[in-house]
Amino acid sequence: MYRKTYVEIDEEQLKKNTEEIVHKYPDYKYYFGVVKNNAYHHGIRVVNSLIEGGVNYLAVSSLEEAIEIRRYNCTIPILVLEPIDLDFLDDAMNNHITLTIDNLKYLSFLNELKLPYQVNIHLKIDSGMNRLGFKTHKDIKTAMRIISENKMLYLEGIYSHFATSGIQDEYYDRQVDTFLELMKDIHLEDIPIVHLDRSLTFVTHEKLSFVNGVRLGIALYGFNGSRNIKNGLKNRLREMKRKIYVKRHHISPTILENNLHLQTAFKMYSTVMSLRSVKKGEFVGYNASYKMKEDGYVATIPVGYADGVTKNFGYVAIRNKRYPIISDSMDMIMVLVDKTIKYKDKVEIFGDTISVREVANRLGVNAYHLFNQISTRVVRIHKTKDEELEIKY
Ligand SMILES: Cc1ncc(COP(=O)(O)O)c(C=O)c1O
CATH class of the missing domain: 2.40.37.10 (Lyase, Ornithine Decarboxylase; Chain A, domain 1)
Structure with a gap:
């Protein structure tokens, strides 16, 4: 380094953060490390520290990012959170990448291909974010049928994403209800991985009974999402206001303070x-x-x-x-x-x-x-x- 301006990445701390989360929240089977955008700019080589700490699945935005990870780890499963261009399916499969299927048309394109390999897929459900995902029960049922009739498609997972934290809004509850409504008469217990939460919704809510996975981004990088509700007049007033709102709108209970000891790296x-x-x-x-x-x-x-x-x-x-x-x-x-x-x-x-x-x-x-x-x-x-x-x- 000639110009002495640098970022120091403490990989041991990232490992410790992961261990701490897995240790304090042991009731999940799948801990996804969200490492898109170069692991939130920490550098993609940190994936191995996260894996050592307990992450057992990775999630990224693009095929480029997924393939880059293969330079550091050949075996960890990787989910691409956005639907990839199917022109590059061979590259995805050669690198053992899991695909997100977010609508019926896309699934139909995939279904029509003569697949020489089994494709591992997660269905993305739009429970209210309106960004990606299936929006109707009918489409989801059709998707499930198409997948079950095609031996080359393996439905490994189903997931959704929360738009809000749900700490002082009813939207989290609404999204959970929408998800369950969309899943009615679908046997979630038969799908190997079900994952909805991200860091903040994960630490502030009791575990949803029907999920066994969680996607962790910012928590791995050192933020525990705790709110300082007892200290300072401003915080106490804010908390009083929040409680009134929560009661009025029948918002499900949230956990505002946790004892997760995480540090930035x-x-x-x-x-x-x-x-x-x-x-x-x-x-x-x-x-x-x-x-x-x-x-x-x-x-x-x-x-x-x-x-x-x-x-x-x-x-x-x-x-x-x-x-x-x-x-x-x-x-x-x-x-x-x-x-x-x-x-x-x-x-x-x-x-x-x-x-x-x-x-x-x-x-x-x-x-x-x-x-x-x-x-x-x-x-x-x-x-x-x-x-x-x-x-x-
Ligand atoms: C689909 C999806 N899941 C999980 C995450 C992780 O979120 P967080 O960093 O808040 O844990 C993100 C991040 O943007 C995301 O887009």
Whole structure:
């Protein structure tokens, strides 16, 4: 690494997060690790840490992502969550990939092919998200018949996706009801894998009796979905309001606090590249947008919006102390520091002093967006038990 701006991925922590979830929620048979978008930008090689921790199925968005995983693991089953272009079915089958079937027309195309291999499929049910999936009982029945009559199609799973957390809305309950209504007179117990929940719905609701799988994304990457309902007046007021709403709308019980000990494994660092003293009244950065209020010191850090870091991040931390970002540009930010700061000091963009959650909140986004925002220009250092590996995408 020449330019000292990097993301540190703690693979041991990802393994620990997975172990913790599997240990505390042992009543599932299938723990899907959702590793789309390069494992939420953690780097696809982390799949093996997740598998060591207990994930026994993976889920991705595209065939490209699925095939990329095969470079790291040849055996783990992989579900592509979007219907793939059937022109590339051979590639999918050669790599033992499970397909999502989301509508009857698509299934009919597949059914008409002279398949030289058995195709493993999961039916996607649209219980209210209106993104992908079967919407009517009639279509689902027809799909089940087509599959049962074609020996080359194997119905391994059935699944749906929740649009909301269901913490303070009735939509989660409505989706569960819709799913069950669509499944009436279908023997779910005969389908090997039934999976509905994602991280937040999983930790905030009792296990649905008819599922045996769960798709975990953000929880694996360190977010337990707990709400701080007891601390602070604002939180207590919010919780009172929520309780009234829940009662009025007969929303099923939710679990707002859990004892899942998860930690993020994605930290970002840079270094002090240049230092200057700047006099009161001088301007800093493009558009002369920051005017020094008094004599002081400005550190220039080699990280900018091309890396996903902007002035809106608010602060960086140097030796555990916060310093405000006063200007940004494509490749550099400027930080107001003090005279203790030295050339080549390590700079935390987020990590132990400034958390992912804090930065995400300040940006008005969630952790998914923040991980995604850190560009692949930034070198990744993967830390495992035995080694540190530098990866440039
Ligand atoms: C279909 C599907 N299942 C599961 C997940 C995982 O969600 P989460 O990261 O909230 O656990 C996603 C993520 O977007 C998804 O699209």
